[in-house]
Amino acid sequence: MESGGVYDDSVVANVLLRNEMIPCTSDVLDSLWVPNSSHPFHGSTSMMNFEDMRAENIIVEDGNQDFDECFRHTEKKRRLSPEQVRLLEQSFEVENKLEPERKVQLAKDLGLQPRQVAIWFQNRRARCKNKHLEKEFDVLKSSYDRLKADCDTLYQENEKLRNEVRLLSAKSRKKPKKEPYDPIVPSNVEPDKPIPTPNAAVSSVTPDSVAPDAASSAKSDVCDSDSPDGNHSAAMLEPADSSHVFLETEHSDFSQDEDDSLGRGILSSSCFPKLETEWCDDLQPNSCNLGFPIQDQGTWFWSY
DNA sequence: ATACGGTTTCCTTTTACGTCA
DNA sequence: CTTGACGTAAAAGGAAACCGT
Numbered sequence: 165m166e167s168g169g170v171y172d173d174s175v176v177a178n179v180l181l182r183n184e185m186i187p188c189t190s191d192v193l194d195s196l197w198v199p200n201s202s203h204p205f206h207g208s209t210s211m212m213n214f215e216d217m218r219a220e221n222i223i224v225e226d227g228n229q230d231f232d233e234c235f236r237h238t239e240k241k242r243r244l245s246p247e248q249v250r251l252l253e254q255s256f257e258v259e260n261k262l263e264p265e266r267k268v269q270l271a272k273d274l275g276l277q278p279r280q281v282a283i284w285f286q287n288r289r290a291r292c293k294n295k296h297l298e299k300e301f302d303v304l305k306s307s308y309d310r311l312k313a314d315c316d317t318l319y320q321e322n323e324k325l326r327n328e329v330r331l332l333s334a335k336s337r338k339k340p341k342k343e344p345y346d347p348i349v350p351s352n353v354e355p356d357k358p359i360p361t362p363n364a365a366v367s368s369v370t371p372d373s374v375a376p377d378a379a380s381s382a383k384s385d386v387c388d389s390d391s392p393d394g395n396h397s398a399a400m401l402e403p404a405d406s407s408h409v410f411l412e413t414e415h416s417d418f419s420q421d422e423d424d425s426l427g428r429g430i431l432s433s434s435c436f437p438k439l440e441t442e443w444c445d446d447l448q449p450n451s452c453n454l455g456f457p458i459q460d461q462g463t464w465f466w467s468y
Numbered sequence: 469a470t471a472c473g474g475t476t477t478c479c480t481t482t483t484a485c486g487t488c489a
Numbered sequence: 490c491t492t493g494a495c496g497t498a499a500a501a502g503g504a505a506a507c508c509g510t
Contacts (some may be wrong), residue, residue: 243486243497264476283499286478291497293479 244284248274252281256288 244252255270262270262285271278 261478280498282477284497287498289478290480 244276248276252284252288256285260285260289260292 251274252270255266259266262282267278267281267285270276271281274281276284
């Protein structure tokens, strides 16, 4: 510490702290901070430095005055100088939290009060958080848009398949003649065994109720859908591709609830990985969970 | 061990100032 | 010159953590 300053901080602090009327809290110490006259940031843009106060005859000699009150009543908000901001930014890059020693050191280096440094860090953290939230929002929105497009595609595929099944059902009712087994069954499937499928409803369907080419085309259509992520699409469609279609012969129509539950299942199970909670971490490109239930997200309104 | 008060730090929201178009 | 929008420093108020008693 240099001792050449007119208002050497240690001297002032010693003088004032000896007065028992002033509690020795960090706020008080903050308010007692006197920038060393030798530091490089005594420009007119620095806020509330003691030179200003001296010029306005604010400093009192008896130490009974509450300096904080003085500041509050006389302060003029001034912008920090670019150099001060630059150094604060540098320090913030290193560590966005401020330990007391660092705060005092920074304040001394910048010719500010420690309280100003603390406030600057608080505001800087808030700005950083806002920026991060904006970024997160953009990622979530693009993810939502992508998912919505996928979902729309799926619904269209679904509708198409339902129409196909309707047509084939009508055809099969016209021609009730049974065939021994379907010659178009895949070669790796033994003819006398049902087609392996995770869904029991599918295996229970008789070959004559649904034309196999319809089923295979359905599968291939779905897999060929123009989703940006092929695996993602296949995984999403696995529960939907066959059972709903084949059950169509028994259930005359899909209800909107079924579609909704399908959509929710798809969305919740495979499309909403847990979001990173550390807001200063880099965003994951596919992070898209705000911690809200998926059904609530479906009602969100994107205002632009 | 624990309840309590004081202090400090942080966060969020609000206020007020400075700048610029 | 005035005005409104915007960025930002600072204040206010509350919550949480820590410490000494």
